[in-house]
Amino acid sequence: MMVRRFGAGPEIVWIHGLGEQSQSIDALAAHPALAGFSHTLVDLPGYGRSPWPEHPDDLEQLAARLATWIGDRRPVVIGHSMGGVLATLIAERVAVRAVVEIDANLSRGDCTFSAKVAAYTLDGFVAYGLSAMRATVYEDGRTNLPLRGYHAAMTLASPRVFHRHALDLVAMSEPETLVLRLAALRPPALFVAGVPGGICERSRELLDHHGVRWVGVEPAGHWVHLDQPDRFAAEVAGFLGELPARGGRPATRSAPSRRPPRRTTR
Numbered sequence: 721m722m723v724r725r726f727g728a729g730p731e732i733v734w735i736h737g738l739g740e741q742s743q744s745i746d747a748l749a750a751h752p753a754l755a756g757f758s759h760t761l762v763d764l765p766g767y768g769r770s771p772w773p774e775h776p777d778d779l780e781q782l783a784a785r786l787a788t789w790i791g792d793r794r795p796v797v798i799g800h801s802m803g804g805v806l807a808t809l810i811a812e813r814v815a816v817r818a819v820v821e822i823d824a825n826l827s828r829g830d831c832t833f834s835a836k837v838a839a840y841t842l843d844g845f846v847a848y849g850l851s852a853m854r855a856t857v858y859e860d861g862r863t864n865l866p867l868r869g870y871h872a873a874m875t876l877a878s879p880r881v882f883h884r885h886a887l888d889l890v891a892m893s894e895p896e897t898l899v900l901r902l903a904a905l906r907p908p909a910l911f912v913a914g915v916p917g918g919i920c921e922r923s924r925e926l927l928d929h930h931g932v933r934w935v936g937v938e939p940a941g942h943w944v945h946l947d948q949p950d951r952f953a954a955e956v957a958g959f960l961g962e963l964p965a966r967g968g969r970p971a972t973r974s975a976p977s978r979r980p981p982r983r984t985t986r
Contacts, residue, residue, distance in 0.1 A: 721762055721763065721764065721765055721770050721789070722742075722762065722763040722768060722769040722770045723760060723761070723762050723763075724742060724760070724761045724762075725758065725759065725760050725761075726749075726750075726758070726759055727749075727755070727757055727758040727759045728758050729756045729757045729758050730756075730757050730758070730795070730796065730817070730960075731757065731758045731759075731760060731793060731795035731796070732749070732754070732757045732758070732759050732760065732795060732796045732797075732798055732960075733760045733762070733790065733795045733796070733797045733798070734748075734749055734759065734760065734761045734762070734798050734799070734803075735762060735764070735786075735797065735798070735799035735800070735803030735804075735806050735807060736762075736763070736764065736767065736768075736799075736800060736801075736802075736803050736873075737799075737800045737801030737802045737803050737804075738801055738802040738833060738834055738837075738882065738885055738886060738889065739767070739833065739870065739873060739874045739877045739882050740767065740768075740800070740801075740870065740873040740877075741763050741767050741768030741769070741873045741876060741877075742761035742762055742763050742768055743768065743869075743873070744800075744869055744870075744873060744943075744946075745761055745800070745945075746761070747946075747949065748945045748946075748949060748952070748953060749761060751949060751950075751953040752953075753950075753953040753954055753956075753957040754953060754956065754957055754960075757796075757960070760795065762786075764782065765777070765782070765881065766877065766878035766880070766881025766882070767873070767876065767877050767878070767881065768873070768876055769876070772878040772880070772881065773878070773881065776878070776880055776881040776884040776885070777884075778884060778885075778888050779802070779805065779806060779809065779885060779888040779889070779892070780809060780888075782806065782885075783806050783809030783810050783812075783813060784813060786806065786810050787810050787813035787814040788814075790810065790814050790816070791814070792815070794815050794816055794817050795816060795817060796816065796817050796818045796819075796820065796960060796963070797810055797811060797816050797818075797819050797820075798819075798820040798822065798956070799820075799821060799822065799824065800822040800823065800824070800943075800945065801822070801823060801824055801825065801942065802824070802825070802834075802885060802889055803822070803824070804820075804821030804822055804823070804824025804825075804911075805821075805824050805825055805889065805892065805898060807819045807820070807821055807824075808821065808824075808898065808901050808902050808905065808909075809901075811905050811906075811907055811909075812901065812905070815907075816907050817907060817908075817963055818907050818908045818909065818910070818959070818960065818963055819902075819905060819907060819908075819909040819910075820909070820910045820911075820912065820956055820959065821902065821909070821910070821911045821912070822912050822944060822945055822952075823912065823913055823914050823918040823919055823942050823943075823944055824898075824911070824919075825889050825892065825893045825898060825919075826893065826896065826898050826899045826902075826919060826923035826926055826927070827893055827894075827896050827899075827919075827920060827922045827923045827926060828890070828893050828894045828896075829919075829920030829921075829922050829923065830893055830919050830920055830923055831889060831890050831893050832942065833853075833886070834885075834886040834887075834889040834890050834893075835886075835890055836853060837849065837853070837882060837883055837886035837887075838883075838886045838887050838889075838890045840883065842880065842883050845879055845882070845883045846879045846880060846883070849879070849883075850874065850877070850879045850882060853874070854871055854874050854875065857870055857871045857874065858871045865946065866941070866942070866943035866946045866947065869943075869946070870943075896926060899923070899926040899927060899930050899932060900930060902930075902932055903930040903931060903932050908933075908959075908962070908963065909932065909933065910933050910934065910935070910955075910956070910959045911927055911932055911933065911934035911935075912934070912935055912936075912937060912944060912945075912952060912955060912956070913927075913934060913935070913936045913937070913944065914936075914937060914938070914940035914941045914942055914943070914944035914947060915936035915937065915938035915939070915940060916938065916939070917939075917940065917941030917942065918936075918940060918941055918942050918944055924936070935955050937951050937952055937955065940952075
């Protein structure tokens with residue numbers, strides 16, 4: 721697994737989404753609002769510059785490997801989309817300081833890309849499905865900057881890993897239990913959603929129903945951190961500023977937040 725690190729301070733581990741790579745997070749990790757942290761960015765196996773495994777792990781297996789890799793470091797784990805799901809699965813297995821999910825899957829309506837991939841057989845996706853998806857994303861990306869980045873990342877993704885993880889995301893989203901797992905975590909957790917183009921309305925209802933702290937940033941879509949980088953970084957920095965350091969003080973100099981469990985920024 722390819723890993724890059726920079727910065728100094730409490731550690732944040734960043735995990736990218738389905739078909740993506742860590743470079744999609746570079747600008748956010750380097751945002752001035754998050755300058756007081758060290759940043760660890762990974763290209764998951766089969767994505768970006770990491771090797772393509774012959775036999776891909778499913779998401780539960782991958783989370784177990786990542787938890788072992790994290791060990792006793794106790795970082796904050798922040799993940800986008802599939803990476804957000806992995807952040808929760810990691811936090812179930814190893815101690816972390818906090819979890820931030822960025823527009824991660826919660827219900828079937830969030831499976832925008834994964835459902836399209838899962839509609840192919842493995843052989844079909846390897847032979848022609850990924851190429852067809854890349855072509856569609858390329859056309860849509862002519863007027864959508866995040867999709868242009870997604871197209872570039874897809875060219876480096878293993879089709880076998882892509883397909884395996886898409887199947888997992890659909891299977892885990894359909895029973896709507898991912899929100900229960902997020903709500904049950906011991907460390908503090910924040911969910912950041914793009915509004916109106918991110919997670920579906922049903923998923924926002926699930927967050928409210930199960931008392932998960934979440935914030936909607938608008939106008940934004942699935943790549944909320946790219947659509948509204950300053951607002952997103954401010955929300956995350958405020959949340960992280962509330963975390964106690966090992967000495968009992970906040971991890972950054974930010975004043976403790978008194979935000980309600982949910983709000984939408986406009």
